[in-house]
Amino acid sequence: MREKHQLSYRYEFHRDELAAIKACNEAHGFAVVKEVLPPEIIESLKKSICEVFEPTLQSSHVFLNPEIIDGLIQSDQLIAETASPKIFTRTMVDFIEKSDAMASLMTYEPYMRIVRALYGEGPVTLNRSAAIYKEPGAGVGGWHTDWEPLEGVYGTNAVLNNTGACSNWFYLTGVNPDNGGLALIPDSHTEDWQGPKGFELTENLRSFHRKDDNLPAYDKFDFEEMLPLYAEAGDLVIFAERTFHGVFPHHGDETRLSCAITFRPGSTGFSPCWQPSESTKRFIASCPPEVQPMVKHYTGHSFSWKSNL
Numbered sequence: 479m480r481e482k483h484q485l486s487y488r489y490e491f492h493r494d495e496l497a498a499i500k501a502c503n504e505a506h507g508f509a510v511v512k513e514v515l516p517p518e519i520i521e522s523l524k525k526s527i528c529e530v531f532e533p534t535l536q537s538s539h540v541f542l543n544p545e546i547i548d549g550l551i552q553s554d555q556l557i558a559e560t561a562s563p564k565i566f567t568r569t570m571v572d573f574i575e576k577s578d579a580m581a582s583l584m585t586y587e588p589y590m591r592i593v594r595a596l597y598g599e600g601p602v603t604l605n606r607s608a609a610i611y612k613e614p615g616a617g618v619g620g621w622h623t624d625w626e627p628l629e630g631v632y633g634t635n636a637v638l639n640n641t642g643a644c645s646n647w648f649y650l651t652g653v654n655p656d657n658g659g660l661a662l663i664p665d666s667h668t669e670d671w672q673g674p675k676g677f678e679l680t681e682n683l684r685s686f687h688r689k690d691d692n693l694p695a696y697d698k699f700d701f702e703e704m705l706p707l708y709a710e711a712g713d714l715v716i717f718a719e720r721t722f723h724g725v726f727p728h729h730g731d732e733t734r735l736s737c738a739i740t741f742r743p744g745s746t747g748f749s750p751c752w753q754p755s756e757s758t759k760r761f762i763a764s765c766p767p768e769v770q771p772m773v774k775h776y777t778g779h780s781f782s783w784k785s786n787l
């Protein structure tokens with residue numbers, strides 16, 4: 479077991495320390511909030527993730543959509559796909575639309591108080607959501623920032639990750655460096671951050687590599703600026719839009735189940751933007767009246783939308 483890193487400031491908080499949580503996320507680009515969810519909510523989220531991912535577990539794609547399937551059928555990639563190696567990590571980017579358990583978090587006051595505090599008590603809009611099903615044996619997730627420049631032809635990710643939303647992850651089976659846990663780089667959330675000592679940012683600014691190599695994304699955990707996180711089921715891991723993070727390989731024996739929501743500040747949509755899907759519209763209509771102000775301009779996620787040049 480690795481040793482837990484010591485920092486000169488506290489980054490783990492009780493769920494009532496609202497001002498300190500906000501201040502830490504703003505100053506250092508992350509914060510961990512202990513015991514936000516009680517056991518019954520943890521269990522219902524875990525059950526929901528297992529049910530929603532179940533039908534996808536035999537497929538070789540994480541995101542099955544008609545365009546991918548059509549493309550595969552028309553090419554000999556189908557053979558390669560059939561023989562492709564096991565997939566250990568599957569990510570769903572519209573999980574809240576499929577999970578009542580996750581949608582209910584928007585009415586769970588101990589969590590929503592934290593969300594409101596993070597944005598200075600102003601209005602917020604549901605920005606995006608995700609769930610990850612990571613089986614033992616999963617490999618490393620290289621260092622990256624979720625933020626993307628809005629340049630050239632870009633997609634939904636770039637739009638949704640340029641809103642000032644911070645990520646709120648719940649690791650429902652806990653995380654540490656041995657079970658596919660998260661590591662992040664404190665203070666890497668500012669526009670002028672240049673990379674760890676001895677590294678430089680990649681051309682698209684989304685990752686970094688050592689000055690003497692040209693790998694697309696560094697994937698080792700051997701530099702001093704990085705912080706491995708330890709969180710229990712029910713804890714909330716918050717990090718800012720630009721904070722750099724990486725994921726350890728999964729050497730444990732339990733599937734890592736996690737889900738995330740991000741809210742963006744304000745109460746508006748995007749223009750120009752993709753049309754909300756039928757699933758997105760159904761989800762918005764299903765939310766109770768008290769949640770409507772937060773989902774009215776929720777745009778969902780489009781797999782095919784691209785910006786104009």
Ligand SMILES: O=C(O)CCC(=O)C(=O)O
Binds near residue numbers: 569610660736
């Ligand atoms: O697996 C995780 O905990 C984080 C995943 C991640 O960084 C991402 O989906 O962008």
Ligand SMILES: [Fe+2]
Binds near residue numbers: 622623624723
């Ligand atoms: Fe990420």
